[in-house]
Amino acid sequence: MKNKEPKIIVKNLTKKFGDREILKNISFEVYDKEIFVIMGGSGSGKSTTIKHIIGLLKPTSGQIIVNGVDITNLSNEELIEIRKKMGYLFQEGALFDSLTIWENVGFYYLENTNMSPKEVFKLAQEKLKLVGLQGVEYLYPSELSGGMRKRASLARAIATNPEIVLYDEPNSGLDPVTSALIDKLVMDLRDNLGVTSVVVTHDLESAFTIADRIAMIHKGKIYAIGTPEEIKRSPDPVVQQFINRKAEGPITEELMREVIQKAKVK
Numbered sequence: 001m002k003n004k005e006p007k008i009i010v011k012n013l014t015k016k017f018g019d020r021e022i023l024k025n026i027s028f029e030v031y032d033k034e035i036f037v038i039m040g041g042s043g044s045g046k047s048t049t050i051k052h053i054i055g056l057l058k059p060t061s062g063q064i065i066v067n068g069v070d071i072t073n074l075s076n077e078e079l080i081e082i083r084k085k086m087g088y089l090f091q092e093g094a095l096f097d098s099l100t101i102w103e104n105v106g107f108y109y110l111e112n113t114n115m116s117p118k119e120v121f122k123l124a125q126e127k128l129k130l131v132g133l134q135g136v137e138y139l140y141p142s143e144l145s146g147g148m149r150k151r152a153s154l155a156r157a158i159a160t161n162p163e164i165v166l167y168d169e170p171n172s173g174l175d176p177v178t179s180a181l182i183d184k185l186v187m188d189l190r191d192n193l194g195v196t197s198v199v200v201t202h203d204l205e206s207a208f209t210i211a212d213r214i215a216m217i218h219k220g221k222i223y224a225i226g227t228p229e230e231i232k233r234s235p236d237p238v239v240q241q242f243i244n245r246k247a248e249g250p251i252t253e254e255l256m257r258e259v260i261q262k263a264k265v266k
């Protein structure tokens with residue numbers, strides 16, 4: 001790792017929704033300029049984790065420190081300041097349907113600055129070019145394919161030149177070529193612009209391609225953190241079942257127990 005300074009610190013994070021504990025005392029650090037992948041099955045708590053990093057969710061207990069600032073108890077106004085340095089790619093993409101692609105990408109500038117529409121258009125066009133989209137500026141999100149929408153969302157996430165970009169399932173629903181293109185983009189942003197990235201994914205191939213380090217999360221707990229090589233060598237049976245795509249193992253056994261438990265309750 002080039003620089004071991006922590007850019008993001010998640011310390012003893014616990015999150016409950018009602019009486020369900022979704023995150024169970026998780027801790028990790030993301031170093032400056034690294035690609036940190038949070039890998040795990042669906043429902044394991046990946047999206048919940050990154051929503052805490054951007055302050056969309058408040059911990060039940062624990063702390064989140066971004067760029068040396070404890071964001072746990074910040075007001076919305078203070079959070080807006082912190083978020084200026086962060087880009088967030090939503091799992092669903094979340095483009096505004098009634099705006100054109102260039103307006104979506106330039107949204108921050110149209111809303112918060114005095115830049116002329118012409119200047120914003122140019123900026124949006126540059127960001128779109130970075131993600132391999134050209135000639136779609138005047139189209140609406142509904143006119144784009146899923147992969148193109150994902151790329152447009154990514155262009156919007158990086159429009160403000162953020163130091164930190166958080167990606168929620170950037171490859172889901174994409175064909176292998178578009179998926180590889182997104183992986184390359186995430187790496188290019190690190191290599192060319194020094195962006196620090198947190199990528200949430202259940203896509204093993206992507207995780208092992210892009211990650212400097214990986215955290216394996218399952219049922220709200222972290223089972224292993226390390227470089228891709230360290231994760232491959234992890235002795236943990238949950239990690240091994242997941243990375244080797246095994247139908248049998250502790251994850252399946254737990255699932256079976258839950259199904260039986262639910263049936264008993266009914």
Ligand SMILES: Nc1ncnc2c1ncn2[C@@H]1O[C@H](COP(=O)(O)OP(=O)(O)O)[C@@H](O)[C@H]1O
Pocket residue numbers: 017022040041042043044045046047048049
């Ligand atoms: N706002 C919420 N209210 C109640 N339960 C939630 C909420 N958000 C997520 N959950 C639950 O938390 C668990 C983890 O969700 P999530 O973080 O979205 O998982 P992942 O992104 O790993 O698929 C799931 O069981 C989900 O149903």
Ligand SMILES: [Mg+2]
Pocket residue numbers: 046047048091168
């Ligand atoms: Mg999710």
